[in-house]
Amino acid sequence: MLALSRILGSGPSASASQARYQDLDDEWLKDTFGGYVSATGLHVSTEDALTVPGIAACMQVLEDDLAKVPIQLFRKQSKNRRVPAEDHRLYRLLKESPAPWLSSYNWRRAIIHNALASGNGHSRVWRSAEGNVERITPLRHGSTVMRWQKDGEPFFDVGDDRGLSWQDVIHMPYRSSTDRGVNNGIAGISPIDQHRETIALAVAAERFAARFFANGARPSVVLEMDKKFPNDSAARRVRASFERVYGGVDSAFKVAILELGIKLKEFSTNPADSQLIETRKEQAVQCCTMFGVPPHKVGILDRATNNNIEHQGIDYVTGPLSSLAESLQSSIEIACLSLDEREEYYVEVNLDGLMRGDLASRYRAYSIGRQWGWLSADDVRSRENMDDLPGNQGKTYLMPMNMTPTDKNTAEEDDGAGDKKRPAKPSRNVVRPSAEEIGRFGVTSN
Numbered sequence: 095m096l097a098l099s100r101i102l103g104s105g106p107s108a109s110a111s112q113a114r115y116q117d118l119d120d121e122w123l124k125d126t127f128g129g130y131v132s133a134t135g136l137h138v139s140t141e142d143a144l145t146v147p148g149i150a151a152c153m154q155v156l157e158d159d160l161a162k163v164p165i166q167l168f169r170k171q172s173k174n175r176r177v178p179a180e181d182h183r184l185y186r187l188l189k190e191s192p193a194p195w196l197s198s199y200n201w202r203r204a205i206i207h208n209a210l211a212s213g214n215g216h217s218r219v220w221r222s223a224e225g226n227v228e229r230i231t232p233l234r235h236g237s238t239v240m241r242w243q244k245d246g247e248p249f250f251d252v253g254d255d256r257g258l259s260w261q262d263v264i265h266m267p268y269r270s271s272t273d274r275g276v277n278n279g280i281a282g283i284s285p286i287d288q289h290r291e292t293i294a295l296a297v298a299a300e301r302f303a304a305r306f307f308a309n310g311a312r313p314s315v316v317l318e319m320d321k322k323f324p325n326d327s328a329a330r331r332v333r334a335s336f337e338r339v340y341g342g343v344d345s346a347f348k349v350a351i352l353e354l355g356i357k358l359k360e361f362s363t364n365p366a367d368s369q370l371i372e373t374r375k376e377q378a379v380q381c382c383t384m385f386g387v388p389p390h391k392v393g394i395l396d397r398a399t400n401n402n403i404e405h406q407g408i409d410y411v412t413g414p415l416s417s418l419a420e421s422l423q424s425s426i427e428i429a430c431l432s433l434d435e436r437e438e439y440y441v442e443v444n445l446d447g448l449m450r451g452d453l454a455s456r457y458r459a460y461s462i463g464r465q466w467g468w469l470s471a472d473d474v475r476s477r478e479n480m481d482d483l484p485g486n487q488g489k490t491y492l493m494p495m496n497m498t499p500t501d502k503n504t505a506e507e508d509d510g511a512g513d514k515k516r517p518a519k520p521s522r523n524v525v526r527p528s529a530e531e532i533g534r535f536g537v538t539s540n
Contacts, residue, residue: 136301138294140211140235143286146296148381151392153210156385160418161203164444165189170437179439184227184430188441192217192230204232205266206418210385211235213274213282215266218252219429227430230264238263242279266425268418285384292384296377386414411448419443446477467493 136142143149165188169179179185192201201217209215216233239251248265250258267282274281286293375394382389388406389397423441431439460477463469471488475481482488 136294136297138286138290138297140284140286142297143293144211146293146300146377146381148296148378148392149286149293149384151378152381152385152387153207155387155391156210156415156418157203157206159415159448160206160422160443161199163447165198165202165422165441166444167439167441169439182439184439187227187230188426194229196231201230201232202422205264206422208232208235209266209268209282209418209421211284211286213268213284213287214238214240215264215268215282216250216252217264217266219262219264221262230430233263240265240275240279240281242276244277246275246278246280248279261429264425264429266421268421270421289380289384292377292380296374296381299374299377386410408449411445415448416445419445464492465494467491 144153167179167182167185167188168176169182170176187198189198191197205215205217207215212235216238218231218233219227220229220231222228233252237252241249241251243249248260250260250263250265252258252263267280269283269285269288270280271283272278272280273283378392378394379389382392382394388410389395390403390406391410423443426441427436427439431441456478460469460474464471464474468491470491472482473488475483475488
């Protein structure tokens with residue numbers, strides 16, 4: 095009965111229902127029973143939250159930006175050098191397609207979406223008989239149950255496959271925490287769960303706006319008359335008849351004909367008095383705050399200028415987006431690489447393409463790199479997605495003529511003392527006054 099009352103929106107108060115509901119840890123139970131009960135009286139589930147434009151826009155920005163940049167497997171070499179590990183099976187799976195029917199872009203977008211929506215994104219790692227990774231497939235939100243051993247080691251139940259190890263499932267947690275784990279196990283927390291009251295307010299505003307326009311953009315009214323209806327059946331019949339003729343968007347401009355001294359009186363607050371437009375706009379800004387997305391990324395340009403919008407974009411890449419990229423990289427390395435392979439290989443999501451800036455700024459930066467010797471022509475061309483120059487013409491690194499390496503000492507050494515010889519200063523011919531001139535003039539002359 096309690097579950098049924100939650101679904102129907104009746105039963106105990108919101109606070110009491112929510113306190114009981116928080117004891118249900120399984121994601122499928124949360125979605126089945128309508129999500130969290132908020133102070134507004136609404137049951138906020140993940141699906142309800144995704145109907146809020148601000149949340150959907152923030153998630154789409156993060157998913158698209160992280161899925162469209164290159165992801166590669168590199169092999170470490172000596173002297174801080176690295177090369178793409180093209181001979182490793184995982185290289186092609188990450189860069190091209192984790193499965194024959196699945197592109198790398200769509201796979202990454204799916205796992206990031208699940209991580210943002212539920213706090214945990216999962217993908218199944220399929221291996222050959224020799225233990226090599228053959229393919230990677232995404233797992234639907236809510237289909238994976240996590241369990242932890244006494245030492246915090248995770249195990250996963252996916253359908254009929256129970257007890258899968260951390261090498262069989264890629265687990266990408268968002269805002270990792272031990273709050274929802276057992277035995278100090280790590281689990282992710284979604285912003286939707288952390289800010290359910292704010293999301294419930296946004297959902298309530300959206301539903302109020304929808305119902306307001308469904309009612310012909312008019313507030314609710316009361317049919318008022320001096321006399322009393324003979325019975326409740328007559329009152330219900332009059333009300334139903336009025337709603338049938340004058341309710342809804344299609345009946346917004348019909349002329350009402352009232353009888354028996356009935357009068358219309360506004361009953362609910364109109365959108366102007368409740369500041370509905372300002373409330374919905376502020377909710378969009380709050381959604382950006384939840385996910386760490388700059389407002390201009392979702393089309394809110396009130397405080398964006400030509401001077402600060404570029405810096406906001408850089409902060410966005412170096413902040414929330416790089417954190418998501420690091421979570422994805424480490425999750426893939428743990429599940430898909432053995433302990434010995436991690437000493438030689440690592441995964442990297444290249445975010446440089448999101449910080450390129452305009453054409454003039456990029457070319458100025460390339461010019462500085464070429465002049466000071468840390469960029470070659472081929473390095474610049476590769477960053478602009480161009481082929482190398484033929485005949486190794488673009489492999490040369492330049493160095494300014496006025497710069498000298500610090501290990502080169504061109505100063506002359508002294509004879510045994512180790513001090514530098516200093517060239518003698520040119521002598522000056524000083525003409526001193528004679529005694530006769532001093533006595534005559536009382537001054538010196540040169």
